[in-house]
Amino acid sequence: MKDLFSENSQLYQQARPSYPVSVIQEILKYVPERHFAWDCGAGSGQFTQLLAPYFDYVVATDVSEDQLQHAPYFENISYQVQSAEHTTFAAHSFNLITVAQAIHWFDFDVFYKEVRRTLKQDGILAVIGYGLIQVEHKMINALIQDLYFNTLKGYWDPERRYIDENYTTIPFPLKELEVPKFKMQYQWSSAQLLNYIQTWSALKHYKKQNQLNPLQALEDYFKKEQCDFVVEFPVLLRLGQL
Numbered sequence: 001m002k003d004l005f006s007e008n009s010q011l012y013q014q015a016r017p018s019y020p021v022s023v024i025q026e027i028l029k030y031v032p033e034r035h036f037a038w039d040c041g042a043g044s045g046q047f048t049q050l051l052a053p054y055f056d057y058v059v060a061t062d063v064s065e066d067q068l069q070h071a072p073y074f075e076n077i078s079y080q081v082q083s084a085e086h087t088t089f090a091a092h093s094f095n096l097i098t099v100a101q102a103i104h105w106f107d108f109d110v111f112y113k114e115v116r117r118t119l120k121q122d123g124i125l126a127v128i129g130y131g132l133i134q135v136e137h138k139m140i141n142a143l144i145q146d147l148y149f150n151t152l153k154g155y156w157d158p159e160r161r162y163i164d165e166n167y168t169t170i171p172f173p174l175k176e177l178e179v180p181k182f183k184m185q186y187q188w189s190s191a192q193l194l195n196y197i198q199t200w201s202a203l204k205h206y207k208k209q210n211q212l213n214p215l216q217a218l219e220d221y222f223k224k225e226q227c228d229f230v231v232e233f234p235v236l237l238r239l240g241q242l
Contacts, residue, residue, distance in 0.1 A: 041102025
């Protein structure tokens with residue numbers, strides 16, 4: 001698994017959007033026993049914290065110790081530096097395994113082997129993510145689209161395509177369950193939007209290779225017009241059983 005997010009872990013924790021409770025409630029419909037859950041590729045705990053109220057014990061793993069250090073504390077959560085593909089967990093340990101905005105970085109074959117080893121027979125794997133931000137402000141949305149598809153073209157890691165394809169093309173060798181569509185919607189300021197975009201992996205690659213500010217057009221626009229606006233992300237959700 002690539003580690004692209006250890007740098008500026010605190011900004012990642014603060015700027016990334018939180019998942020709606022409706023998503024965890026949909027997942028829990030298929031998890032009658034709620035003793036142990038594993039949040040894999042947990043980062044700074046955006047999804048882990050949603051699991052804490054529902055399970056006796058949650059373990060959250062990531063390859064980035066810096067990310068895990070910025071995750072919120074809960075008495076029933078253990079944060080551990082472990083890769084998705086090779087863990088120290090006992091066989092058939094978990095009622096639920098979740099992967100939020102991370103599976104596209106994994107070695108799929110090896111990860112699914114670990115899922116089969118550690119998931120209980122009636123357990124659930126939940127793969128969660130969110131797609132490209134949309135802004136209900138025509139000019140701002142156009143600037144973001146230009147940044148994403150033109151300025152940063154060639155700077156996205158190849159794994160990003162799985163997000164663009166709404167996780168429909170990732171391998172998913174489990175019995176899949178049908179789920180409804182969800183979205184995340186927030187009212188953000190210009191500062192919140194800029195902070196979020198600063199966490200994009202392609203933006204980091206661009207800055208390392210160029211002496212230009214890829215956010216200049218957005219920053220110039222916000223100097224002229226300060227406003228709050230509605231942002232929306234499509235939620236990507238796939239559920240499977242062994």
